[in-house]
Amino acid sequence: MRPISYSRASAVADAVAAVAADPTSDFLAGGTTEVDLLRQNVLLPRRLVDINDLPLTQIEDRPDGGLYIGALARMSEVAEAPAVRERFPMVAQALVLGASAQLRNMASMGGNMMQRVRCGYFRDATSLCNKRDPGSGCSALDGFNRGHAVLGVSEHCIATHPSDVAVPLMALDARIHTEGPHGRQVYAIDDFFLLPGDTPHLEHPLAHGELVVGIEVPGLRMARDSRYLKVRDRESYEFALASVAAAVTMEDGVIRDVRLALGGVATKPWRARRAEEILRGAPAGTETFRRAAREELSAARSTPLNAFKTELAQRTMIRVLETLTSPESRPDPETPTESPS
Template sequence: MRPISYSRATAVADAVAAVAADPTSDFLAGGTTEVDLLRQNVLLPRRLVDINDLPLTGIEDRPDGGLYIGALARMSEVAEAPAVRERFPMVAEALVLGASAQLRHMASMGGNMMQRVRCGYFRDASSPCNKRDPGSGCGALDGFNRGHAVLGVSEHCIATHPSDVAVPLVALDARIHTEGPHGRQVHALDDFFLLPGATPHLEHPLEHGELVVGIEVPGLAMARSSCYLKVRDRESYEFALTSVAAAVDLADGVIRDVRLALGGVATKPWRARRAEELLRGAPADIGAFRRAAREELAAARTTPLNAFKAELARRTVVRALATLTGTEHAS
């Protein structure tokens, strides 16, 4: 067992300073991912700074009808908050579907944004993985990749992003607030998650010691009737094969505005901007939904084992939109 030093921070500035000063250190919140990776020798910090005493647990109303969610708010608390359930049901649904009750009580919102991939090759310290060991190769490319990504992939990495709640947050244009050695920063969530490209080990634009302190969710009236649809191998706690976060503004059978994001099929929470573009001003019918879904998934790069994901994602988009618009759905 490798020795690891441990300390508790009571102020954000102290936590940032402690981690920034030591390149072998890391923050520790709920620990639902970090502890597993420590046990598997995937993460090798020599010092952990516990941030659970920091005052970052609030869920605050914003003047535009949005919310500011503290990074240490637990997933269960956010899922049960009346403001979240009423104004952003797709966020509440994604949180409930994203983990078991035990994990939701421990896992923090900030930690969820920073969680690492569940790719078996990343989590096996003896396998090649460009995320864990840059330049070593990607074992998943020619390995068992049934659950891997078909959008946003590169020849260096096809690992699927694991977060459920990040999917509706990307659809809502949420922003991540951080505190770091150079002060306060705000990152658009869609920019916060990086595509793997040639540098899959770089997952976020954060410098060492930069701490996620909150998530800002802008107000969006149509989000009140939104939904999060998740398809998985089993009904109990499981990662998504595909998922869709959707919100629709409908008037006289025409889609005035729409928000769509996909999970389970991409290397980051995937904002379906091409599908949104095609749906705005279109009739709310199955034909329009299918055309938009087909265009969004046209860029999919599949393997023999995960080729089913492209069609499954298309069907899930259609089903989510049909559910929201009350359109009869024939799969």
């Protein structure tokens, strides 16, 4: 049994100072991932600083129609907030589909942004893993990697990013606010999540002791009719094999603007910029959607076990785009959207 010291912070500055001063310390919020990793000897902090007393639970309107969500707002609270359900339904859908009710009631929004990968080799302290032990190797490359990434991979890591809600936040160009030893920082969400490259152990650009304090979601009128489609092995709580967050505006059958992001297939929440470029200004239709999806997945690097994800991601993109551009097939925006195929 490893001894771990524990303290509670009542102010952001105190929490930051406590963790920054001790390289073996870490923040503790909902603990839905961290406690598991502690038990598995994957994370080895000697001190935990509980931040649950910090005043970071707000869900505030912004003048542009956007929202500022405190890092300690629970996933369940955000999913049920009328402003989120009305203005950003794909965020609410991703939160509901992202975890069981018990986990949603505990897990925080900031913690979700910081959660570690679900790769079984990362969570097995005896396996080779460059994320856990830089330079040791990657057992997933030649191991059981059916659920692993096909986009954004490197020869050092192919672990899939696990977050559902980070996918629509990526499509919305959200910004992550932090407080740290060097003061306030604001990160564009695409910069907040790092590709593995040669340094897969670096998942974020944060300094030690830098704390996520909030998520800023810009106002986007088209997001009111957005969707999050998640494909998984079973209907109950399960990680995505492929998922898509999408919002589309059309005029006279032509796509004027589109936001697309993918989950379940990449090493970070994946903004589908190639597909967006093809779709903007193009006529809405299945052939256009197929061309855009095919181009987005043209960079996929798969293994024999996860090669199916390339086509699955394309089909999922086509399905959600058809849904958004066909009024007669649009589901109730209050209902979480998913499909088994």
